[in-house]
Amino acid sequence: MSPVPAKTNTEDYIRMYTQMVRIRAFEDNANQLYLSAKMPGLTHMYSGQEAVAVGMCEALEDSDKITSTHRGHGHCVAKGADFQQMFCELLGKEEGYCRGKGGSMHIADQSHGNLGANAIVGGSMGIATGAALTAKRLGKDDVTVCFFGDGATAQGLWYEVMNMAALWKLPVIYACENNGYSEYTKTHEIAAGSLTARAEAFGMEAFNVNGQDVLAVNALTQKLVARCRMGEGPFFIELKTYRYHGHHVGDINREYYRSKDEEAHWKSEHDPITNFGEWMLSEGIVNEDELGTISDAVMADAEAAVAYALDAKYPNEAEVDMHVFAPNA
Amino acid sequence: MREITLSKAVNEAIAEEMRRDETVFLLGEDVAEAGTPFKILSGLVEEFGTERIIDTPIAEPGFMGIAVGAAMTGTRPIVDLMFGDFLFLVMDQLCNQAAKTHYMSGGKLNVPLVLRTNLGATRRSAAQHSQSLHALVAHIPGLKVALPSSAYEAKGLLKSAIRDNNPVVIFEDKLMYQDKAEVPEEEYLIPFGVANIKRPGTDITLVATSSMVQVAEKAAGILNSDGISAEIIDPRTIVPLDEETILNSVRKTSRAMVIDEGHQSYGVTAEIASRINERAFYHLDAPVIRMGAMDVPVPFSPALEDLTVPTPEGVAHNARKLVRGELVHAA
Numbered sequence: 001m002s003p004v005p006a007k008t009n010t011e012d013y014i015r016m017y018t019q020m021v022r023i024r025a026f027e028d029n030a031n032q033l034y035l036s037a038k039m040p041g042l043t044h045m046y047s048g049q050e051a052v053a054v055g056m057c058e059a060l061e062d063s064d065k066i067t068s069t070h071r072g073h074g075h076c077v078a079k080g081a082d083f084q085q086m087f088c089e090l091l092g093k094e095e096g097y098c099r100g101k102g103g104s105m106h107i108a109d110q111s112h113g114n115l116g117a118n119a120i121v122g123g124s125m126g127i128a129t130g131a132a133l134t135a136k137r138l139g140k141d142d143v144t145v146c147f148f149g150d151g152a153t154a155q156g157l158w159y160e161v162m163n164m165a166a167l168w169k170l171p172v173i174y175a176c177e178n179n180g181y182s183e184y185t186k187t188h189e190i191a192a193g194s195l196t197a198r199a200e201a202f203g204m205e206a207f208n209v210n211g212q213d214v215l216a217v218n219a220l221t222q223k224l225v226a227r228c229r230m231g232e233g234p235f236f237i238e239l240k241t242y243r244y245h246g247h248h249v250g251d252i253n254r255e256y257y258r259s260k261d262e263e264a265h266w267k268s269e270h271d272p273i274t275n276f277g278e279w280m281l282s283e284g285i286v287n288e289d290e291l292g293t294i295s296d297a298v299m300a301d302a303e304a305a306v307a308y309a310l311d312a313k314y315p316n317e318a319e320v321d322m323h324v325f326a327p328n329a
Numbered sequence: 330m331r332e333i334t335l336s337k338a339v340n341e342a343i344a345e346e347m348r349r350d351e352t353v354f355l356l357g358e359d360v361a362e363a364g365t366p367f368k369i370l371s372g373l374v375e376e377f378g379t380e381r382i383i384d385t386p387i388a389e390p391g392f393m394g395i396a397v398g399a400a401m402t403g404t405r406p407i408v409d410l411m412f413g414d415f416l417f418l419v420m421d422q423l424c425n426q427a428a429k430t431h432y433m434s435g436g437k438l439n440v441p442l443v444l445r446t447n448l449g450a451t452r453r454s455a456a457q458h459s460q461s462l463h464a465l466v467a468h469i470p471g472l473k474v475a476l477p478s479s480a481y482e483a484k485g486l487l488k489s490a491i492r493d494n495n496p497v498v499i500f501e502d503k504l505m506y507q508d509k510a511e512v513p514e515e516e517y518l519i520p521f522g523v524a525n526i527k528r529p530g531t532d533i534t535l536v537a538t539s540s541m542v543q544v545a546e547k548a549a550g551i552l553n554s555d556g557i558s559a560e561i562i563d564p565r566t567i568v569p570l571d572e573e574t575i576l577n578s579v580r581k582t583s584r585a586m587v588i589d590e591g592h593q594s595y596g597v598t599a600e601i602a603s604r605i606n607e608r609a610f611y612h613l614d615a616p617v618i619r620m621g622a623m624d625v626p627v628p629f630s631p632a633l634e635d636l637t638v639p640t641p642e643g644v645a646h647n648a649r650k651l652v653r654g655e656l657v658h659a660a
Contacts, residue, residue, distance in 0.1 A: 065402065099435030106433040115401055116434060120425050126394010127426065133395055134402040137354065137380065144398075157422075160391025167386075323436040324470050326494040 010285055016058055016214050017280065018294050020050035020273045023074045025302040026083060027245075030073065030090060030104075034249040038310065040092055043104040046074030048244035051272035052177050053078035055217025056145055059225050065113045065131045065144040067124035070105045071243075072117030075147050080112035083305035093312040100315050101323065113142075122148055122155030125174075129161040132172035132234070143171045143228040145221075151182030153195055159202075162234070166202040171228035173221070174199065174236045177211060179243040184257050199236030211239030212270045215279075242266040332509040335477070336369045338484035339445070339501065343370070343407060345516065346491040347377055350405065353491055356383040356392050357409025365409060367506050393419035393444070397427045400442040405491060410446035413500060414460045419444075427496040428471035443490045447503040448476075448590060449540050450638050456626035459634075461539075461590040464597045466498045467568050473521060474568040475499040478542035480510040482565055485519030493521070502540040502590075522569035526578070530560035533584040533648050536575055536601055537561055540638075541588040541620075547641035548648060555645075557652050567597055575601065576609050583614040584651045588639050593621030615651045618658075620644060 027047045033039035046053070049071075057066065057078035068075040076086060081097065089096025090104050097109050108116030115131060118124040128146030135142040152158065153176060165172050182190045196206035209220050217239060224235045244267060246254045280286045333341070347353045355373070357365075361384045364371035374382040385392040389410065396406040410416065416423070427440045448461035467474045473495055477483035483501060490497040527542060528549055537545035542563045549559040560578050564570055579585045585605050587598040598619035605617050623637040647657045 067398075097435070098433060098437070101435050102433040108430075108434040108438055110434070110437050115398070116430070116438065118426075120421060123421065123426060124398075126391060126396075126422055127398035127401060129391075130395040130398020130400070130406075131402045132398075134399045134404050137399075137404060138352070157390050157394060160386070160388035161394060163386055163388065164391055164395060323432045323434075325473070326431050326436070326439045326441075328492070328494050 012058070013280055013285055014294070016054050016218065017273070017276055018298065019054045019058070019078055020214065020276065021295055021298045022083075023050045023053065023077045024273060025298045026073055026077055026086065029087070029302050029306050031245070031249055033090065033306065039090055041103060042248045042250055043090065044071040044248045045243070045245035046071050048266065048272075049177055049179060049211065049241045050074055051214035051217055051276070052175070052211045052239045052241055053147070055214040056175060056221045059218050059221035060113075060143065060145065062112055064142050064225070065115055065128070067115050067128040067131070067144070067146050068117040069124070069148055069152070070117060070119050070121070071149065072107060073104070076107050076109060076114055076117070079109065079114045081107070081109045081114065083302055084308055087305045087309035088312050091309050091312070092314060093309055094315040095312050099319065122152035122157050124148070125152070125155070125158050125161050129165050129170060129172055132165065132170035133168065135171050136168070141229055143173065143225050143233070145173045145175055147175050147177060149182070150176060150178040150180070150187045150191060150195070153198070154182070154190055159198075162199060162202045162204065165234040166204050169231055169233060171231070171233040173224055173228065174234065176236070176238045177241050178238055179241045181243060181247070181258065183247045184251070184254070186257065195238050196236065204234055204236050206236040206238070208238050208240070211241030212272045212275065214272055214276050242270060330511040330513060333480055333512050334507050334509050335480040335483045335501065336367060336506040338480035338512050339369050339487060340371070340373065342484045342487040342491070344373060344376065346488055347381060352404045353407065354381040354383065354404060355407040355409060356385050356396060358385055358387055358411055360384060360409045366411065367503065369506065370409070389415050389418040390422055393422040394426065396442050397422055397430070397440055400427070400440045400496070401430065401438050405441050407443045407445060407491065410444055412458050413446045413448045413462050414457050416446065416462050416465065423466065423472070423496070423498070424469045428469045431495065432471060439494050440496050441494045442496050443487070444496065444498045445487070446498065446500055448500045449502045449504045450590065450622065450627045451634055452504055453629065453631060453634065455629040459627035461500070461622060463498070463500050463567065464591045464595070464600075467597065471496065472568065473497040473566065475521065475566045476539040477501060477565070478539050478563050479505070480508065480512050482519060482525075484512055485517055486565060489518045489521055500539060504540065519565065521566045522571050523565065524571035524574035525563045525565055526574065527561040527563045528559065530558040530582065532558045532582055532652050533560070533586065534575070534578040534582045535559050535561045535586050535588060535644065535648065536564065537588040538564060538567065538590070538597060540590050544639055544641050544644060545588055548644035551641060551645040552648055555649060557649065559648060570601070572604055572608070575605065579605050579609045580612045583612055585613070586618045586620060586644065586648060586651065588620045588644055590622050590638055592624050593619055594624050596621050615654070616656070618647055618651060620647065
């Protein structure tokens with residue numbers, strides 16, 4: 001783990017650990033809903049990347065903004081969403097965050113500053129930059145974190161908005177979660193040169209961080225968020241991480257692009273939750289029983305939320321053409 | 330009443346709304362000191378500064394996306410898209426993001442932005458600076474589409490668009506920027522979804538949009554000398570569309586033509602003609618006739634370009650046939 005702990009408060013460590021466990025539990029349950037054919041459509045698992053979302057979102061205030069991706073459950077949980085409304089959304093139920101109209105790929109929770117997942121790869125890069133422009137224009141303190149994967153770095157939009165963000169000194173952090181795979185293709189096959197160098201070409205400071213180390217991610221993000229608030233943004237971070245599942249839950253037989261040995265190695269050596277738990281134990285911050293209690297409580301919470309969502313009602317048919325247009329006061 | 334150009338009307342609308350609401354700002358290519366190639370925005374940066382009249386790089390998808398995010402978080406951007414043809418560059422941000430955000434979020438997020446752009450051929454600008462692409466965006470649920478036909482409409486519709494809580498695409502006819510019309514000094518708004526009966530008549534309804542309203546007016550003048558009384562309906566917004574005013578006119582005249590500068594196939598003329606057929610069929614004495622732009626890329630040569638858009642003479646010719654009981658498209 002990082003040599004200098006980013007947060008020195010036991011409560012902060014425990015919250016970061018708990019948030020990572022919550023994301024894993026959410027995804028395990030979502031995967032089960034898919035495998036048991038209880039969930040409509042597909043979904044993209046965040047498991048393995050928890051330290052990225054938690055390390056970054058724990059460095060943000062509630063009013064700070066994030067934009068998310070098709071692999072967005074982790075960001076949503078980390079920014080403060082609750083399980084019940086999230087599972088309701090995944091199942092297309094009325095009580096979901098988007099009244100069942102968005103689903104997994106479009107969960108938005110604006111009450112905690114999550115401007116939404118996005119089913120277009122790289123589609124939210126403009127939105128994040130625009131949110132940062134709002135903060136600057138209206139003199140607000142808000143910082144926006146734009147999450148995207150390594151695959152999205154191939155989209156031209158990123159270069160257009162980085163250019164403007166750098167010209168206008170916007171408070172936005174572009175966070176590239178490099179999980180090694182652009183859908184079913186290895187990243188080195190789709191990305192020439194270096195990603196940080198691309199950001200540096202716009203005169204932006206760019207950083208590499210181990211995306212499996214929640215404290216390292218959190219420490220760097222805290223620094224950059226503070227600098228953004230002082231008008232020193234934008235910034236770019238490449239976070240090296242790993243996707244435990246396939247591109248989506250249905251991508252099961254994937255040895256043609258990724259070996260089981262490689263997956264096993266990342267899970268046994270680089271799991272962000274296991275490693276952080278062991279660090280907390282070694283530092284005497286928690287004991288085994290306390291870690292077990294956290295996991296048990298999260299599992300129970302997730303199972304209760306799933307049961308609730310399965311029983312919850314679907315939107316009334318009359319909702320189908322509601323919300324096409326916003327009302328004018 | 331005073332007369333001002335359409336260009337001046339647009340400028341006044343933006344200035345008035347920016348004075349009224351601090352959250353309104355404008356971004357696009359060469360909008361500040363240059364005031365756009367059409368000089369529509371001249372003077373605005375002097376009053377509002379570069380913080381609110383923002384020159385962007387030539388990166389339409391980028392600044393469109395930034396506008397979407399800015400709109401979602403509490404401001405009201407006006408995006409200046411220099412030519413309507415550049416819509417193809419911004420389609421993801423406009424149609425996948427802006428148009429769907431309110432619906433996909435179950436009504437929690439709003440995207441109150443205005444995309445100002447233009448339409449219209451016969452400026453000798455060839456196929457990538459002459460298209461009329463309003464049907465393209467009108468097809469996407471979640472976008473409102475306004476088509477001002479004069480300086481008066483341009484000002485009133487743009488002011489409504491800026492106050493609307495939804496993404497609005499407003500197309501100005503680029504050939505009309507220097508055309509003058511009566512525009513009151515006092516403030517006024519033109520509500521969306523309310524058509525204008527531009528000219529009352531009894532024998533045939535000409536539903537005409539944007540640039541084609543002037544064409545229809547000239548055609549009506551020609552028809553009048555033939556003893557044919559044409560009624561002209563200008564929908565002013567095609568999303569939402571004021572069906573009732575159109576249908577009431579057709580029920581009265583029993584004949585209708587729809588004239589619009591978009592390509593005729595799969596376009597605005599087809600949509601409006603179809604609605605008339607569905608809801609006023611038994612009132613009709615003749616088929617509803619569509620007149621749109623030819624289904625060809627807009628050619629450069631004046632000798633060819635002028636053939637591609639409806640003319641007053643062409644409209645009058647077809648209207649005359651309809652009124653006389655002759656099929657316009659006889660086999």
